[in-house]
Amino acid sequence: MSKPRAKLTDNFPGCPVESTLSFLDGKWKGVILYHLLEDGTLRFNELRRRIPSVTQRMLTKQLRELEEAGLVERTVFPVVPPRVDYKLTPLGLSLEPVIAALRLWGKEHVICENGRKYMVMPEAKTPSKAA
């Protein structure tokens, strides 16, 4: 709801880019959004399982920030073993093209393996034979 949630960005042509990125800021927001887009609704530990190297502290924090930003909706069920669902709000869902673009570029240009990243150059010059 139009909170002045500002992080001092430039009021300049590139600003929309800056602004959008500021919502994806933090180490895990992108992946969280990705999984919520994929699976619709997820419980806390379901998310954890999908993002193995996140700690519960960080997952909680990032989810709260996403919630505050109005991108994620948190639903608490008052049941014996606590149950909390996370899903995207309409605003969160509107990020789908952004996440899709990020994902596509990653799939095309980055090899993710054993927690390492390797760049994949576009113009494969294949100097003589690929390494």
Place this chain on the structure above:
Amino acid sequence: MSKPRAKLTDNFPGCPVESTLSFLDGKWKGVILYHLLEDGTLRFNELRRRIPSVTQRMLTKQLRELEEAGLVERTVFPVVPPRVDYKLTPLGLSLEPVIAALRLWGKEHVICENGRKYMVMPEAKTPSKAA
């Protein structure tokens, strides 16, 4: 060139998103890329002027990281007043859809004003009267 420039990402479905975001990490990479996409080639101070609140230290750092990542090419002209040009590499240019998506979402959902950001909700429920 396939340097193991890793920042420990998850080897999981969301990984491409993570990976791509890791290249946009840092406070200014997104905007820098945006402006280089817009203008093609820019000198150091031309970039500074387009990103008023960046310090030269930070601009330098982020440019170096983009260069190391293979997204930006730096050309030094050995002339009396030093001249350095920055432009995108083919790999950098390939990020165009990503930046475009970021920019579009920002333009549609964020109002950037006086260094503040205001969210623009999609479903204007106007409960009774907007606050």
Place this chain on the structure above:
DNA sequence: CGGCATCCCGAGGGATACTG
């Protein structure tokens, strides 16, 4: 003009332990 070098601070974020 286009940088480095240095100092310094606070936020980001990991590890661990406890709780309703």
Place this chain on the structure above:
DNA sequence: CAGTATCCCTCGGGATGCCG
């Protein structure tokens, strides 16, 4: 199950000053 609460430390990043 889904968190809080602490501790602690790295490092992102601003400010300032000097240089070829």
